[in-house]
Amino acid sequence: MMRVIEGSHAVAEAVRLAKVQVISAYPITPQTHIVEILSEYCASGAMNAKFLRVESEHSALAALIGAQSTGTRTFTATSSQGLALMHELLHWTSGARLPIVMAEVNRALAPGWNIWTDQTDSLAQRDTGWIQLYCEDGQEVLDTTLQAYRLAESVNLPVMVVLDAFFLSHTYEPVDVPEQADVDRFLPPFEPKFQLDTSAPCSFSPLVTPAFYMEMRHEIAAAMDEALSCYPEIEDEFAGIFHRRYGAVEAIHCEDAQIIFVTSGTVTSTCRLVLRDLRARGEKAGLLKIKLFRPTPVELIRNALKSAEKVAVIDRNFSFGSGGIFAQEVRAALCNTSGHPPVFGYVAGIGGRDITGELLEEIYWKTKDSDVPAAESIWMGLQKVDHGK
């Protein structure tokens, strides 16, 4: 049924439809609307789930690690500082092979205290063994949350569904909320591959010596590779029921493009319009949207960018001392291919500043007019700062 709902509520609707059994979360702007409505669903009986109130995000994830270990389907949501506080347990979740799904609303880290969108929080957790899926709009975030359970439970790794603060979390859009029966066909009840079982007592996560630890880590690496290969299969099945498909990456006009934008999250929508305008003026522009990040779809990126003359990566994030993180990843994906295009790294929209169509067009012309990038990271729209005396 088509409804006009917030991005946050699109997540909540997906969690309800996924028949999640245990939810634990600690409120933080801009994530609050997600868990608010879920707690109402738990209280009203719309969901047959236990909502655990906890005193911190660390405890929220710790509680889910326990709950998921008993073979239940679980959910949490957080943002920024909350995700940072979870850091230790993010590693634990993947190490323990628990298919927990989390909605992570991209918000800038403090200080300066800032509640607006910025991808640095989730990208800083890229080495924790979580699969990350970046979403562009309300429909995608609903669909991706449902897919996330299938993906997580197939490979026994946790999944983070990532959405921009406010631009997506608090924006009302028409969203097709699917019927329960259809969702049930796509997402059957969770069948754990292992679980706490009092009739077969064992202890989880004991000491592991160097003789075995490395193999266990390799298994996680292999599971990440597997996620890369099974995501398209899950999407096929999803499209078979719901007639929507997103792709681990989405390449638009890349085949004949001279300059290709690389984006993630809501800025992609703005870029689609810029692309339409540029094409109308005869410019050979293209767009590569990255949705799946960790595992990085290296082959898909290489393939989409192989015939471009230049690549312009938009990063709403920054790794201090290095550069925009997507730019790094794109460079890494391309560097072992021969004759790959130069990669221009643009840093924009940090801390929730708007990335307008004009700014994206400016990036296009800047890229077109330069043979090589002027710097590893080009900060767009910077104001002059008066440092005083």
Added chain:
Amino acid sequence: MTEARTGALFMPRTYASTESNKTGSWRYLRPRYEEKTAPCSTGCPAGEDIGTIEMLTAQGLFKEAWEKILIENPFPAVCGRVCYHPCEAKCNRREFDSGVAIRILERFLADTASRYELKPSIERSPAKKQKIAVAGAGPSGLTAAFFLTVLGYKCDVFESMPEPGGVLRWAIPGYRLPPAALKNEIARIENLGISIRTGKPVSWASIEEARGNYDAVFIGCGHPRTAMINFPGEDSAGMVDGMEFLRKVRGGGSPPCEGLSAVIGGGNTAMDVARSIVRLGGKAVILYRRRRQDMPAFEEEISMALDEGVELKELLAPVRLTPDSGGYLLTMQHMKVTGEDEKGRALIGPDGSRTLDFRIQRVFKATGAEAAEEWQNPPRKGQERLALNGCVMVRKKGDPVLVYGGDLVNEKKSVAHAVASGKAAAMALDTLFREGFDAVPARLAPSAVGPGPALSMEIYMGGERRLRNPHVVRFEEINTDYFRFEPRISQPRLLREERLHSFEEIDLRISANLAMREAERCFNCGICNRCDNCYLFCPDLAVIRKREGQERHIDYDYCKGCGLCVVECPRNAMTLEEEGP
């Protein structure tokens, strides 16, 4: 269709036992089960184990709860009705929402026991050879006889009135304490094997004659007579002794009450007299020399009296009483507050020479009461004299030991204090006979509930309660996360219109369902109610719970001293302390 990848995950998991890892060796803090003292039990003059009583009540174990009261107090049906419940003033729950209705629950348990004619199983010590005479079958005398019998002694009780009960039978009106409830309690005390000889006043001569027959005499004759105020006209026919009036009413009589009567006094007797007058068809005005907040009467009694139409005039003292056309003219002097004593009670003096006249039919004197005969008062000093909590013990060579108790000794004249007095006397005599006069104070001190002064017979007799730490649990020591707000039960009562025309009991019964809900509100401060939080929270499975029975203990081979059990104990029944060297 994607298939879930099959095959076991290669992940850290072990089926080996962790028993070999004795985590107890990491411990530097040691938790242990240690019950503590609930504040209510220190507020109760009789030292009742209220936290345990409410725990048993909440579990529906009404007989056991009732027996728990009887260990400390043979009068639950009486105290459940007339006690001024100082326990409730100490209830920790008052800081959370409102205190537990302890008195209402005590009455419920007593009524339930009576309804089902339950016979208490009371532990009794082996028989001893000593015999004790008790003078006065009031609450202190009967309590002394009860506990002395429990401790193995033979007791004879002598009572001057035709029926036992003292102030309970002959003063407190039936609307507060119906005769049937009292009869039941006394019958149970008698059934222990105590003989109560009514119509047998004890005189000093008869005590001297008792030499050889009895080893000790408990003197609990009470204060049955109103003392002189000393003003002109006090000896006229228009002056009635309030205690005498109540005795007549309790004896089934209807002494004259028509018209307006003045009641001089501010204690519970004044309230009882005034409220009885109203029930007999008269009007009453209470005249008190201090202010309402200074009155020794319990606040609930005052407000009910006013509610029933009794008038109250404050700061008035009698000047004279003179006959006046078919009645009397009572002249009162206006008084004024000149300061306050250390308890906040007003200090007063005459307010100039201003007076106020009352045209009344008679005056009831309900001021301070006193002993009927001088010998009943305890000697103020003497060599072999021991002043204990609520009683005075005097030994004279060749004579039986004398113990003075009840209202003769107690500063606070309440039934609960009389019970405390009789109990202290029984403990003191038992120690005297077994270990000698000098051993008494040292033997009684460890039987105190918490810091005292209330004494516990259970502790004295070596029961489990002696293991409790005397530390009184504070509100901050309760883990209130485990309690939810619940309103306190309100006492159902007869309507005012129903009360005014009969001596029928005002307070009505409550159902078992309500009683259990109210008892569940009790924090059971410091007392384990087997909630098993310790067992559930212990991360090392070091809390061992026996399948049968209620025993729990800590396996120190594995307890690493994290202290979770102590923090999660809702009622502070556990203690965490540093390991010894």
